[in-house]
Amino acid sequence: MVRGLASSLAALSVVSTAAAALHEVYYNVSHALANPSGLYERTAVGVNGTWPPPPLIVNYNDTVRVHAYNGLENEVTSLHHHGMYFNKTVSSPKEGFGEGHVGSQYVDGLRAPFIIKPETEVHTYDDEYIIIVSDWYNEQHSKLTKEFMSLWNPTGAEPVPNSAAIYVADANGNYLSGFNENVTIPFEAGKTYRLRIINQAAFAMFYVWLDGHDMSIIEADGTDTEAYPVDHVSLAVAQRYSVLVTARNDTNSNYLFHANFDATMFDTVPDDLQLNYTSTVSYGVSVTAEEETREVLDMTPDWLLVPSQVEVQQEANRFIELGVYFDTFDDGVNRAAFNNITYQSPEVPSVFTAMSMGNDSNNPVAYGPQTHAYTLEKGEVVDLQLRSPVDFTLKVINWDANSHPFHLHGHKYQIVRVAQDVASNDTDLNPPHTEGAANPMRRDTIVVPAGGAVNIRFVADNPGAWIFHCHIEWHLEAGLAVVFIEAPNEMQTEQEIPQAMLDQCAALGVPVTGNSVGKMSLTEFPGAVRGPYPQILGWRPKGIGALAGCILTALLGMATVVWYAMGGQLDADELHEEVVRELEKKKKGGLIKRGVKSAFGKKN
Template sequence: MLTSIKNLAALALAATVAQAAVVTYNWNITYVNANPDGLFERRVIGVNGQFPIPAINVTLNDTLVINVINQIDQPTSLHSHGLFQTGNGQFDGPSMVTQCPIPPGANFTYTIPIEQHGTYWIHGHYQGQYVDGLRGPLVIHNINETYKYDAEYTIALADWYHKDHSVMLEQYLSIFNPSGAEPVPESGLINQQTDAKFEFIPGKTYRLRIINMSALAMFHFHIDGHEMEIIEIDGIDVERTKVTSFPITAAQRYSVLVTARNETTNNYVLHADMDPAMFDVVPDELQLNVTGTIVYDAAAPLAPEETSQWDEFNDAELVPVIPEETALPDKVFALTAVFSVLDDYSNKATFNDITYVMPKVPTLYTALSTGNLSSNPEVYGKFTHPLVVQHNDWVEIIINNDDAGNHPFHLHGHVFQIVGRGEGKYDPSTPYPNYFNTTNPARRDTVLVPSEQNVAIRFRANNPGVWLFHCHIEWHLQAGLATTFIEAPEIMSSILKIDPSHFEQCKALGIPYSGNAAGNEGLDLTGANVGPGLLPGTFTGKGVVALVFTIIAALLGLGTVIWYAREDDAHIAAQIAKAKDTEETH
């Protein structure tokens, strides 16, 4: 079986090499007014004066070129989510990790050799710009697909906000939000609209490529009157698995095959139900059941809507078509995700008590400019939370979610194997329990870790570069829930070559592009960007919230005293002036 799969893969490779092309997109990143949910018009970030931004379609072995002109009044950058970027990490996109952002008015070109196929997406990776609209599908086709189908649709799910991201982020990180309640969206969208329609022809088989491009929301996907077979997760083809529904969290992708019914007497509702567990409070006006329509005949009625059912679903049970065994890890990192009120009195996210803060020099540039020190984590600064691994190490990450909410974690530059799940916090003094099948575990690039659970993932460090690992709830990333993998620094400079033109972006913004995290030589980190620390003493979550509210109450009380004091001062001054006037009169 394995031999035949390899032979098919070789034939597919030969066919795609023969037809490889350079596919170029010219993107002027601009502001646009839009009203995708029909409830509120606002300024969004679009491309070439349009919103939604155009979908990108390429084929395995093509070269994707995106010529960017930044025409908005803030820096920007683009991340092609899920692409390996082997030997090409300078185009991965996260700002101050692999590049300086593109300044307002500047040009930048992303050149990306396409080495994989499947369903991906592209989004802004400077602050939270994708929340404001800078996000779209990126589909990589394979001439010889693993599964046959007649046609395909891309179904992009997203939450939608009526305020600019920057306004909501300031409120979210404020001392007046000590519980860390995330902004709740006003709407959910399918393909950036509320009335998406997909035409089905009886008897045809359709591939639906489903992408969750949300900042926060998780969806449960199902279609009335139709069965689905999952065939892909995050770019990895898997054995056909029948489902009636499945969850898809922020940044994940699935492909399903759906065979159309044989009659055209009814149309059917396509459901993407937002999971209320992701929201601290569900506003009465928020429509959780986001829908589209499968259309057989525009004149036909809708079939009676079915009651939503969310099936039990374990993505670790999906079996990759091309097997990949795992191996015992050379390095194990246990990362505990916690939200805490830190000593600046804001609610921040931490991995192992460290909240991520961007360095003064992009981390990739530090790795390529510090020589032998590139293998020393200290050179990258404490608050990038650097994790150094050697070339071809097997790396295991045990993610402990010690938070009340669920978190989708994404690794740049790789897919990882999901090798285990457990309840509570993992005890590192014992062997990891509940390992899954290690002969061919499920692989993907974004995994959901439920509240008060842990998940073990593994990947092979075969892609020298600097790769971010972070929660893909955008509010949590901005709150600091990220670490940085420095992969194979001992050979990185022989693999990665950055064109000097890239440094022009740094110069225009006054950002240093060599040296350690502080822009200095050696291990002198004077002036490095630092984050807040833990509050002194031991506090429970409720205790911290109580402390912060006490501080807020004290500040409000002090303000009231000052206000009344000013009133008294004004009253006294008026009395003195009146007395003087009386004295002068006499």
């Protein structure tokens, strides 16, 4: 596989030493061959004819212009920079990744690291590596999605990956050779390394650790933290962690870096699926690394991390509660839902509705019945059980049997509360909701445990239409999303839709004004997507009518049997007379042309 960077991107992957540099980046989003497992070559979505796409590494305050050309045949595409908050400026140093956000092109490989270096580092280190952990599918996303969202998958079993894809880039954005067991990461004795670990999977969570070395978390989702010692790190889809590792002084051994699938997420584990992957950390000696095992692998308690930059907990004035459900809906397909509403994209993108509907843009109805929109005033603090400037608290309760990583576009949020079991009386598992935390952890992707709940809080200070969704790709496809329409009045006065976007929509036949179907109305929604809806259990009118009909038919049948049993039938003479009467009727109607001998031997 060709792994080298295209010439137009060569300068991009080197961190600029000049202040406020301009990076012109040219992407030809196109197909490329990929075979990270070494077992199956397939067509992936890459950039400039290569896969994986190259990392973006820039400095804080630099300007990045990404010029994207769609080189895919018969497919639209779009790019989303995960973890970057588009409020006209890059708000802080951070790490994230670019990803495709049309269909599931992300699953097919359209994803790459995006690192913004700060002016001053909070923690000191000598060198760094970017380590990407991801799952890999041999089939195209379109086929997998069709099978997943099908009547023939009533339990909603997600596609299980065929393998992992672990690969590494150095500090300058150059990929090291190989994948998985074929990757070798050079260490030098006594140096301290920053390992930027990014989960770019579609579905799988990973547990990672490095044999023979101590690790300390120093950053999560772009938030620098006080050093937090760990012996392993759990990463759900779309989460990012940086850990500091000090190399050993003795150099007579090599060591293994582990990335293990969390197999509990898979409905079934195929016999040929490799669950545990290792790469080698090499001190330059020709010695096979010995493997260490971990008996217990727990979720990383990210709510215990302490941000280096203090931000006190905001007092909320808006509260939203979202319940996570999976079930077979009335169309026979297993779907996901928040509060029984499964997300379906509107015909008019929500940002255009917010920009064009005047004061009506503050009414959630404008965005359509299946968009599941919440409108927020600027400055509200939202408490979301999953909360925002509005200070907002958002509460998410996970009634599903599996954990889910939830990601909010446009914001980091404070972690206010994490409950492992919302039904428990044990305060360790179900702690009370408290206020006044001095410096709660902030990130943009959090895991809500199975049967648990999370309260997060953010300030609605970034006007826009921001989706909040499960970052497991299959669950987003199944409808596990809502949209926050933030400060629509300010959007209309402070923002302008670029002409290029309007031109793109015109080319695609996408309307750019009005409610979810393009009408300047809060009551007219012709052709709007409605449903599917959760199945209504219990007795409904049609069911009651059907049961009543069955009971009546059964009673009539029983009465007929009893009637015959009690002699309630015609005797031979009565039957003969009845037949004669019927024949006479037919003669008069011209249907009988000659005599008919009856069954009783008489001729008419």
